[in-house]
Amino acid sequence: xxxxxxxxxxxxxxxxxxxxxxxxxxxxxxxxxxxxxxxxxxxxxxxxxxxxxxxxxxxxxxxxxxxxxxxxxxxxxxx
Amino acid sequence: xxxxxxxxxxxxxxxxxxxxxxxxxxxxxxxxxxxxxxxxxxxxxxxxxxxxxxxxxxxxxxxxxxxxxxxxxxxxxxxxxxxxxxxxxxxxxxxxxxxxxxxxxxxxxxxxxxxxxxxxxxxxxxxxxxxxxxxxxxxxxxxxxxxxxxxxxxxxxxxxxxxxxxxxxxxxxxxxxxxxxxxxxxxxxxxxxxxxxxxxxxxxxxxxxxxxxxxxxxxxxxxxxxxxxxxxxxxxxxxxxxxxxxxxxxxxxxxxxxxxxxxxxxxxxxxxxxxxxxxxxxxxxxxxxxxxxxxxxxxxxxxxxxxxxxxxxxxxxxx
Numbered sequence: 135x136x137x138x139x140x141x142x143x144x145x146x147x148x149x150x151x152x153x154x155x156x157x158x159x160x161x162x163x164x165x166x167x168x169x170x171x172x173x174x175x176x177x178x179x180x181x182x183x184x185x186x187x188x189x190x191x192x193x194x195x196x197x198x199x200x201x202x203x204x205x206x207x208x209x210x211x212x213x
Numbered sequence: 214x215x216x217x218x219x220x221x222x223x224x225x226x227x228x229x230x231x232x233x234x235x236x237x238x239x240x241x242x243x244x245x246x247x248x249x250x251x252x253x254x255x256x257x258x259x260x261x262x263x264x265x266x267x268x269x270x271x272x273x274x275x276x277x278x279x280x281x282x283x284x285x286x287x288x289x290x291x292x293x294x295x296x297x298x299x300x301x302x303x304x305x306x307x308x309x310x311x312x313x314x315x316x317x318x319x320x321x322x323x324x325x326x327x328x329x330x331x332x333x334x335x336x337x338x339x340x341x342x343x344x345x346x347x348x349x350x351x352x353x354x355x356x357x358x359x360x361x362x363x364x365x366x367x368x369x370x371x372x373x374x375x376x377x378x379x380x381x382x383x384x385x386x387x388x389x390x391x392x393x394x395x396x397x398x399x400x401x402x403x404x405x406x407x408x409x410x411x412x413x414x415x416x417x418x419x420x421x422x423x424x425x426x427x428x429x430x431x432x433x434x435x436x437x438x439x440x441x442x443x444x445x446x447x448x449x450x451x452x453x454x455x456x457x458x459x460x461x462x463x464x465x466x467x468x469x470x471x472x473x474x475x476x477x478x479x480x481x482x483x484x485x486x487x488x489x490x491x492x493x494x495x496x497x498x499x500x501x502x503x504x505x506x507x508x509x510x511x512x513x514x515x516x517x518x519x520x521x522x523x524x525x526x527x528x529x530x531x532x
Contacts, residue, residue, distance in 0.1 A: 136492050137503055140485075141510055144438050148514045151435060155323040163328060184333055199449055206483055209491040 143205055147198065154194050162186045216256035217395035223252045224399065224406050234407060238355065238497045240471055248291045248409020253396055254284045257419070260388035270381045271314045276422040278310035283346055283418030287411035300350065300414065304343035307418050311338050316426045322377055323431060324522045341430065342421045344444075345437065349417030350410060351447060352440040354486060355501050357401035359408055363393045363416045365508040366436035369515035370420065370429055376523055378427030386423045389416070402498050432522075436515040439507040443485035450482040465490060472496055 165186070167179045227233065227246030236245045257280060265273045286303040289295065311317055317338055320327035330337075353359035367390045375383045393416065399405045408416070424433030434441065462480050464487040465473045475490035489495070489503050524530040 136489070137506060140439075140488060140507060144442065144507065144511055144514070147438055147442065148435060148511075148518075151431065152324060152518070155325060155431065158328060159323050159325040163326070184330075187328075187333070198445060202446060202449060202483070205488075209488060 139205065139209060143201070146201060150194055150197060154190055157190055158187055162190070214395070215259060216252055216392050217398065219255070220249065220252050220396060220399050220406065223249070227406070236356075236404065236407075238467065238471065238473070239403065245404050245407050247407035248288070248411045249396055249400065249406045250284055250287055250291070250409050250411025250415055253392055253408070253412055254281070254415055256392045256395070257388045257415075260392070261385065264381075264384055264388075268381050268384070272316040272381060272426045273385055275310045275314035275316035276385055276419060276426055278314075279307045279342060279422040280415055280419040282307040282310070283342070283414040284411050287350075287409065287414035290410040290414075300410070301343045301347055304346045304414065304418065305339050307346065308339045308342035311342070311422060311425055316422075318428050320428070321430060322428050322522060322526075324518060325525045327428075327526075337430075338425055341425060342418050345421035345424075345433070346414045346417035348437060348440045348444045349420065350413040351444050352485070352504070353408060353413045354484075355402070355497055355504070356404040357397060358501055358504050359413050359416060360393050360397040360400045361501070361505050362437075362440060362508045363420060364390065364397060365505065365512050366433075366515070367393070367420070369436045369512045369519060370424060370427075370433050372516070373429035373432035373519050373522075374423065374427030376519065377429055377432075377526070382423060382427035385426070389419050389423065402501055432515050432519055435518050436508075436512050438511040438514070439485060439504065446483040446485065446488070468494060473500060 162183050165179060165183055166175075167182055168175055169178060224246050232246060232248075233244035234247050235242050258277065261273055261277045265277075283304060286300060286307065289303075290300060312335055317334060319331040319334060320329050321334065321337070349359055349363065352362055367386065371383055371386050371390065374386060396406075396408070396412070400408060420433065420437075424430050462476065462478045462482070464476050464481045464484045466476060467473055472494040473486070473490055473496070474494040475487045481487070485504065485507075486500060489500055495503075521530075
């Protein structure tokens with residue numbers, strides 16, 4: 135039972151990866167920007183998609199940081 | 214087999230040459246020969262060359278070169294202690310054969326589908342190899358942990374490679390799995406040889422290379438989650454890339470009866486072992502078992518992900 139907290143932490147990390155994958159495939163993937171109605175729209179769409187994907191990964195890392203701090207406060211520092 | 218039978222000879226050679234380090238976690242602090250990297254490399258290189266003769270696929274050469282470069286970087290660190298930035302920075306070189314020989318795909322498997330990212334994939338490879346190499350390096354804290362970890366996590370990785378990659382990459386992975394099983398017999402508690410940086414970087418980089426060549430990057434990362442968490446905890450608490458031995462406040466301490474205890478110092482870095490020890494002291498063997506249980510748990514999650522990805526890619530499930 136000593137590992138229960140760590141199992142939960144790993145499970146939450148896994149869920150976060152699944153959620154980020156879902157967003158990348160179903161939200162960011164189908165994004166299409168139509169501004170100039172020519173080939174440059176495709177480039178703009180790609181840049182927006184790539185930036186959003188990188189941003190999402192940064193958010194994931196920040197959330198992991200928050201999760202880590204909360205977990206440390208709950209276990210190590212409380213002890 | 215080559216690794217299993219040559220390792221005792223290599224252990225005797227290292228002992229004779231005085232290439233030993235102290236195992237601080239055991240009574241009497243015995244000297245243990247290090248590194249096991251060369252013997253592991255020789256076994257893997259022979260197997261991969263035989264495979265290349267049978268199946269001439271450049272992916273084999275790419276992964277092999279990545280592995281050899283990672284080994285050389287680790288061996289330099291084994292011979293002379295390098296600054297903390299050396300391994301992550303130098304391991305970028307190990308990623309170059311993967312890109313130069315075009316052994317990667319252009320799509321990243323993301324559980325529900327694949328994302329076509331031909332340009333973004335290149336910097337991703339340059340990041341994956343150093344991160345995974347160093348992740349395995351940083352989990353190598355107790356006898357048999359790094360090798361045991363690779364054995365467990367290779368099982369979901371190979372299952373994923375055969376489903377989403379190809380048979381050649383699967384066959385390329387077998388020397389790593391069986392080579393690690395062979396070296397584990399000598400690396401497990403109580404260790405008769407330590408892997409050293411050359412061994413751990415070799416294992417981590419080859420694991421990463423196989424996951425890239427086998428279109429199984431996400432599965433590879435999920436299986437490694439406890440090790441990823443360990444690196445993330447360490448980096449986010451020390452806030453810079455440093456060698457573990459350069460950290461002033463140790464995350465764990467050893468009691469007189471050789472049990473390990475979590476440091477009560479708030480400034481001590483957070484590591485996986487410190488978290489495992491948060492609720493009381495443990496022996497080295499108990500900690501090793503706990504880490505390997507966590508690896509089994511993350512491998513089960515990786516298998517769940519494989520099944521989910523398989524059903525989505527085959528169109529059996531759709532959202």
